[in-house]
Amino acid sequence: MKVDMTQQAPTIVMGLLIVACLLLLVLLVRQWQIGKRIRWQATSLEAEVHARDNELGYLVSDRLPRLMETRQPAQREPVPGLRDQRLLGTRFAEHIEAIINVHAVAVARLRQQADHAVRDTLGGIMGQMQALVGEQEVALSAMQHRHENPDVLHDLLTLDHLNARMGRKAQVLAVLCGKWVGRQRDASTLTDVVRGAISKIGDYSRVRYTENDDVAVAAPVVEAVVLCLAELLENATRRSEPNAPVWVSVFRAYNGLSITVDDAGIGMTDQELLQARELIEGARPVDITRLGDPPRIGFPAVAALARTYKFSAHLDGQSSSGGLRATIFVPAALLTTPAERPRPGASRAAAVTPAVVNGSGLPQRRRGAGPSPAAAQLNDRKDLARRAPEEVGERLGAFQRGTRAGRRADADSSDSYDR
Numbered sequence: 166m167k168v169d170m171t172q173q174a175p176t177i178v179m180g181l182l183i184v185a186c187l188l189l190l191v192l193l194v195r196q197w198q199i200g201k202r203i204r205w206q207a208t209s210l211e212a213e214v215h216a217r218d219n220e221l222g223y224l225v226s227d228r229l230p231r232l233m234e235t236r237q238p239a240q241r242e243p244v245p246g247l248r249d250q251r252l253l254g255t256r257f258a259e260h261i262e263a264i265i266n267v268h269a270v271a272v273a274r275l276r277q278q279a280d281h282a283v284r285d286t287l288g289g290i291m292g293q294m295q296a297l298v299g300e301q302e303v304a305l306s307a308m309q310h311r312h313e314n315p316d317v318l319h320d321l322l323t324l325d326h327l328n329a330r331m332g333r334k335a336q337v338l339a340v341l342c343g344k345w346v347g348r349q350r351d352a353s354t355l356t357d358v359v360r361g362a363i364s365k366i367g368d369y370s371r372v373r374y375t376e377n378d379d380v381a382v383a384a385p386v387v388e389a390v391v392l393c394l395a396e397l398l399e400n401a402t403r404r405s406e407p408n409a410p411v412w413v414s415v416f417r418a419y420n421g422l423s424i425t426v427d428d429a430g431i432g433m434t435d436q437e438l439l440q441a442r443e444l445i446e447g448a449r450p451v452d453i454t455r456l457g458d459p460p461r462i463g464f465p466a467v468a469a470l471a472r473t474y475k476f477s478a479h480l481d482g483q484s485s486s487g488g489l490r491a492t493i494f495v496p497a498a499l500l501t502t503p504a505e506r507p508r509p510g511a512s513r514a515a516a517v518t519p520a521v522v523n524g525s526g527l528p529q530r531r532r533g534a535g536p537s538p539a540a541a542q543l544n545d546r547k548d549l550a551r552r553a554p555e556e557v558g559e560r561l562g563a564f565q566r567g568t569r570a571g572r573r574a575d576a577d578s579s580d581s582y583d584r
Contacts, residue, residue, distance in 0.1 A: 216249045217257055223248045224261060232269055276452070283453050288342030291335045295347045298332040326364070333365040333395055337466040340392070341453055346470070350387040354378045354503045355415050355424070358387065362394035368402040374413035380422065381503040382495060389474040390424075390495060396463040397426045397478075397491045405430030405488055421496040429486035442480050445491075447472050475499065 252258045305325045312318060336346050353361070355377040363369045382390055394413075401411045409429040416423045433441060443449040447468035456462055467478045477494045484490040 213251075216252060220247060220249055220252060220257075220261065224264070228265065229268060232265065233272060276454075280453055284342040287453070288339055288344045291339040291342065292344065292347070294335040295332065295339065298328060298335060301328050302332070326369075329365050330367060333392065336388075336392055337396065337462055340466050340469050340473075341451070341462055343469075346388045346392060348388045350384060350391075352381045352384045352501050352504065353387045354381045355422075358382055358391055358394065359413055359424075361387075361391040362398055365391070365395040366399045366402060368407075371402055371408070371410050372398060372413060373410045375415070377415050378503055380417070381501050383499050383501045386474045386476065386495070386499050389470045390476065390493065393467045393470050393476075393478060393493055394424060394426070396467050397493070400463050401426050401428035401430065401489070401491070404428065409486075419497075421494055422500065424493045424495070425481075426491045427484040427486060428488040429484070430488040432483055432487060432489050438480060438482065444468060445478050445480055 247253060247258055247261070302325070305321055305328060309318060309321050309325070312321065336348070340346060350361075356374075359372075359374050363372050363374075366372075398411060398413070405411065405428045411429075412425075412427045414425045414427070416425065440449075441464055444451070444464040445467050451465040451468070456465070471478045471493075476496060476499060479492045479494070481490040481492055
């Protein structure tokens, strides 16, 4: 039986069209799937690029500045991590951490170089200042020897006291810069150490202490202990009421002695006390370029002196008067036995001068070789830490008016005059 192809042609064509449509449909579905995947990849890539851009912005605006704000590498607070946690484990995150580490090393190196440069420059300037203060001290001492007017003496003693305070500031800054304290003393009793510290502060009349001449501080560390005690006394007077006393006590222990300063001031909060203890005990490194305005140099200087000269300083917390208690502990190796001081009678006997005989065999009249008014003034100046300048001036003036009256009785030696 013959098949009529003309009748079958529409069927064949229809089948072919259906197959073509099915193929086209498959291709369209495939293309749609491919396009969808490409769009998803593009969206993901765009989101990743956006996340990386945001991460770089976060690095520049927050993480690196936070790294710059840290004072010391040992104190550095943890720098915030990645903002977008989807980047964890990627090479981009590794590169970011590498940038932070390189930046941290560079910052630490630059900060160290800047700190050394500032210390060298400031230390040199303070050395020159100490020399000028020393020259001024000599000039003021000479003026006090020459002038006898009590008002002039009062002004000179006031200037001498201000010069001593200025010298202390120069010494403290020099110590912070790693320099020497700039002065060497003989071994001194605790009484002399306390008086020396009192003479270097402003409100010295408020300090109360008990004399102790049974033990002395060795010569190499006397000036360092005096400076430390002066800084603690200055802090105590500044942080307490204007009329409140500050007490200095000395306690002898088996392995040394402690010098305690108690004030009746405002004290410190727990956080302030913790930070102050870290500073005074040397637990926190000091960046000399970040001491504040005005610069807070007292506790860092005490820590530097204690570390250099092998004694220690501590903040013990609240004092019995509600203020603050600070202690300097001097080990027994830095203590010595006080040197015996000459008795007043022996010094007077040594001052007697034998008479000079002239050509006629008679004793020639001459001025006595006893202590001069200038020497008397110098001895009285040692009590400056315990007496006000007005009292010192009045006593010196009264003494020298009496000596002038005695000189006028001797016409041959009347060489003094009012200045």
